[in-house]
Amino acid sequence: MSSVSPADFTLADLFRGNLQLTSPPAIYFQLKNIIEDPNRPISDAGQIIDKDPALSMRLLKLVNSAFFGFPARITTINHAINLVGAEELQNLVLGTLVIEKFSSLPGGMLTAHEFWAMSLRCALSAKELANYWEKPSDTESLFICGLLHDIGKLVFYNRIPELAREVGLFVESGYAEVDAERHIIGFDHYQAGAYLSRLWNLPGIIGETIAQHASPDYQGPYKKAADIVRTADLINKMEFSLDATCLEPIGISDSLLSQIVDKVHDQFEDIFAVFYPAR
Numbered sequence: 001m002s003s004v005s006p007a008d009f010t011l012a013d014l015f016r017g018n019l020q021l022t023s024p025p026a027i028y029f030q031l032k033n034i035i036e037d038p039n040r041p042i043s044d045a046g047q048i049i050d051k052d053p054a055l056s057m058r059l060l061k062l063v064n065s066a067f068f069g070f071p072a073r074i075t076t077i078n079h080a081i082n083l084v085g086a087e088e089l090q091n092l093v094l095g096t097l098v099i100e101k102f103s104s105l106p107g108g109m110l111t112a113h114e115f116w117a118m119s120l121r122c123a124l125s126a127k128e129l130a131n132y133w134e135k136p137s138d139t140e141s142l143f144i145c146g147l148l149h150d151i152g153k154l155v156f157y158n159r160i161p162e163l164a165r166e167v168g169l170f171v172e173s174g175y176a177e178v179d180a181e182r183h184i185i186g187f188d189h190y191q192a193g194a195y196l197s198r199l200w201n202l203p204g205i206i207g208e209t210i211a212q213h214a215s216p217d218y219q220g221p222y223k224k225a226a227d228i229v230r231t232a233d234l235i236n237k238m239e240f241s242l243d244a245t246c247l248e249p250i251g252i253s254d255s256l257l258s259q260i261v262d263k264v265h266d267q268f269e270d271i272f273a274v275f276y277p278a279r
Helices: 011-015 026-036 043-050 053-063 077-084 086-101 112-129 139-148 151-159 161-172 177-184 189-199 204-211 223-237 245-250 254-275
Strands: none
Touching (some): 011 151, 011 189, 043 053, 043 086, 053 086, 086 139, 086 254, 112 139, 139 204, 139 223, 161 177, 177 189, 204 223, 223 254
């Protein structure tokens, strides 16, 4: 059992004293400032990305992948911005930088490769699922919301690996994951992920969809986005059984589920190789 009492451990304790973790991805916010400044030309965003050749190359690979399916090859970041939009590219930058920041984990019950593979499938499912629901106003953020919905798990494995492994053992013995986390740590990984999102000053839709992932009765301003990401995660976890019984109340049939799973399967390998290149 752990030596830390949940009553003595807070979310602030989890992040205290770790500048590498709490420092937000700088390029993302440089892009955000440009996009939100009506006096700055959008070409300035391309110049920011071009200063990082490795990031620029990965983004070009993404926009030329099955993720977008453009018929002609895109060779410059400015061309990519004009085609996919500045906000979409900004979110791809955020996803790329966060995966880079959390590209390895201490030895345990979860590998970074497994984590990001599951997260990317959820992100792709969320983006695809939005085509069948009434879309939230900030549709461009659904992919990044899906990608980061479990980011708190990586915080746990980086900051408190012994407790994270203990949670894993409880889950293997039949406990619900959120219940095990709250029992052992004092709060769950969704709360941790939302806290990190606030530390980084990410858009509210990201932090709120993380915070409310385990709260299907949530009725706040980002309800639609939270519902889509939550359902995408469920589809991801039930992918191999293709049993949509528990999705019937929200109108997802077996045939629709199969369509979503097939589309995600077709996109996944190509995109994952860019987001998480062989290490």
